[in-house]
Amino acid sequence: MIRRLYRLWPNPRLLARLWLLTAAQAVLQGLMLALLVPVLDAVVRPEPDLAAATPWLVVGACGAAMYAVLSIIATPVGFAAAGALAAQLRRRLMRHVSTLTLGWFTAEHKARLARGVTADVGNAAHLAVTIGGPVITSTLLPATVVAVTFAVDWRMALLLCVIALVAYAALRRAARIAEIAEIELERAATGVASRAIELGQAQPVLRAAGHADGTPRMRAALEDHRETYRDGMRRARQPFFVYTGVIMGGFVAVLALAAQLMLTGRVGVAEAIALLVLAARFLEPLGNLIDLIGALRALRNQIVRIEELLATPTLPVPAEPVRGIETAEVEFSHVDFTYPGGDSPALRDVSLRCRPGTTTALVGPSGSGKTTVTRLIARFFDIDAGQVRVGGTEVRELDPGVLLDEIAIVFQDVYLFDDTIENNLRLAHPEATWDELREVAAAARLDEVIERLPEGWHTRVGEAGAQLSGGERQRVAIARAMLKRARIVLVDEASSALDPENEAAITQAISNLGDDPARTVIVIAHRPATLATADHVVSLDGGRVVEAGTPAKLLRTGGTFARLSRQYERSRHWRIVSTAP
Numbered sequence: 001m002i003r004r005l006y007r008l009w010p011n012p013r014l015l016a017r018l019w020l021l022t023a024a025q026a027v028l029q030g031l032m033l034a035l036l037v038p039v040l041d042a043v044v045r046p047e048p049d050l051a052a053a054t055p056w057l058v059v060g061a062c063g064a065a066m067y068a069v070l071s072i073i074a075t076p077v078g079f080a081a082a083g084a085l086a087a088q089l090r091r092r093l094m095r096h097v098s099t100l101t102l103g104w105f106t107a108e109h110k111a112r113l114a115r116g117v118t119a120d121v122g123n124a125a126h127l128a129v130t131i132g133g134p135v136i137t138s139t140l141l142p143a144t145v146v147a148v149t150f151a152v153d154w155r156m157a158l159l160l161c162v163i164a165l166v167a168y169a170a171l172r173r174a175a176r177i178a179e180i181a182e183i184e185l186e187r188a189a190t191g192v193a194s195r196a197i198e199l200g201q202a203q204p205v206l207r208a209a210g211h212a213d214g215t216p217r218m219r220a221a222l223e224d225h226r227e228t229y230r231d232g233m234r235r236a237r238q239p240f241f242v243y244t245g246v247i248m249g250g251f252v253a254v255l256a257l258a259a260q261l262m263l264t265g266r267v268g269v270a271e272a273i274a275l276l277v278l279a280a281r282f283l284e285p286l287g288n289l290i291d292l293i294g295a296l297r298a299l300r301n302q303i304v305r306i307e308e309l310l311a312t313p314t315l316p317v318p319a320e321p322v323r324g325i326e327t328a329e330v331e332f333s334h335v336d337f338t339y340p341g342g343d344s345p346a347l348r349d350v351s352l353r354c355r356p357g358t359t360t361a362l363v364g365p366s367g368s369g370k371t372t373v374t375r376l377i378a379r380f381f382d383i384d385a386g387q388v389r390v391g392g393t394e395v396r397e398l399d400p401g402v403l404l405d406e407i408a409i410v411f412q413d414v415y416l417f418d419d420t421i422e423n424n425l426r427l428a429h430p431e432a433t434w435d436e437l438r439e440v441a442a443a444a445r446l447d448e449v450i451e452r453l454p455e456g457w458h459t460r461v462g463e464a465g466a467q468l469s470g471g472e473r474q475r476v477a478i479a480r481a482m483l484k485r486a487r488i489v490l491v492d493e494a495s496s497a498l499d500p501e502n503e504a505a506i507t508q509a510i511s512n513l514g515d516d517p518a519r520t521v522i523v524i525a526h527r528p529a530t531l532a533t534a535d536h537v538v539s540l541d542g543g544r545v546v547e548a549g550t551p552a553k554l555l556r557t558g559g560t561f562a563r564l565s566r567q568y569e570r571s572r573h574w575r576i577v578s579t580a581p
């Protein structure tokens, strides 16, 4: 366990200090009990000799003062340790998660991650601090008492050793049962959490289907959790009673032995009293261990779950990664890719080249592989065959940090944080000046949105940016990409209907993105106006590139692109009209 804790917190100075202080307190308590023997010896006699007891009482008082000082030092260390350890571990987990493939983020994994980062980390740090002390006290104190008892009477000391061995065996059994119950309960709790995430994400669909209050899967998960909890409690009862029986039986045996030793004259009255007190101080902390065992097993399981999260394989990084790129050229050559767990390839033998200073439009029917192309440029997944190069370097050879710095992604569904417009932009460049902010807002046509908002730049955008329309959120994301000065910008244009003002603004914003001669813009285009601003079009179908060239050339050849353009144009002129007489 100590080794595991050390692996989680490679620099556990706070924890080590706290535990050392607790260990010192436990040993001190045990040693102070040894003073009982000479004190009782001096006072429990026909003519009590207080003078003989006084030096021992003074030593006892000094020990008590030292104990108090240790307690005063340990308390603030404990408070500070729990918070600091949790924060350390959360940072480590978040860093690790940011390097995982996007394919890992299923509902179940998201639930596990949420529980890991919140409950498991918080509880593990709290338990490491709060039960570390009592566990040390409950083991070191009885051990010190046994050592002291050997100095008084070896027979009683041997009996205490036997009790400790039997208690240890009973404790191991209780621990195994507690561990299984905790694992089962956590499995059931993760099941409930994944269903809850699903319930939140699928609300629009569930409401449409009349299941807004939960699906049968959600109800089954809740029932499973309740059953598991009840079953766990029932199973944990029996070893608890067994252990308590061992401790009680131990106490009876101690009493019998003390009486027998005294009646046979092997120990005097004072020694017999001292032995009884020692045995009581031995059994009491030992008895507390059963209460700690559940928490100790829970701590072990929490550590295992955190370790599993930390062990989730990340995208491999070369030992000597390339730490910079010259240009923002993006190139695919003969790329094959199938999603993890997917049955058929999403991309087959895809080759394309996007030069800096140009805007490339990716077009194609739904499922043709457009989004996959952009994901592979940002290395959300590793490809199966071929090469994806950025600035002439294979993305797998690049330092992941460089790729993150050079690329900005404007998703269809832009996620904004529940913060002001200003802070949502500053995420890309915290030190940006107001001139820079205003400049990118104008280029992304966000300035007109900000003017309309009640508190301008300081307006909060609401949970996930709910106060803004989809088109306005995309303008924020485009401004963010400009502010980040990303040389490669990947845009997944909103496919849902936009009002004419938003549509014109986004087309203008995308075109402004492409004005930078050092920037490569790749747009998954859904609108004729965007297609018209593209320098280059790559048309995909079934995961293959079916044609590529300038929009004018592709319109002339009359292939897939010409067909899609006609469809786009036609749908643009659709109107909902009343057919009522």
Ligand SMILES: Nc1ncnc2c1ncn2[C@@H]1O[C@H](COP(=O)(O)OP(=O)(O)OP(=O)(O)O)[C@@H](O)[C@H]1O
Pocket (backbone or CB within 6 Å): 103, 339, 340, 341, 342, 345, 346, 364, 365, 366, 367, 368, 369, 370, 371, 372, 373
């Ligand atoms: N995370 C995923 N796991 C497994 N398969 C996926 C995943 N994402 C996409 N696919 C599959 O890969 C193929 C290409 O999908 P992709 O999203 O790239 O198409 P698209 O052209 O962007 O479609 P759309 O225009 O509808 O967004 C599709 O067959 C899709 O089902």
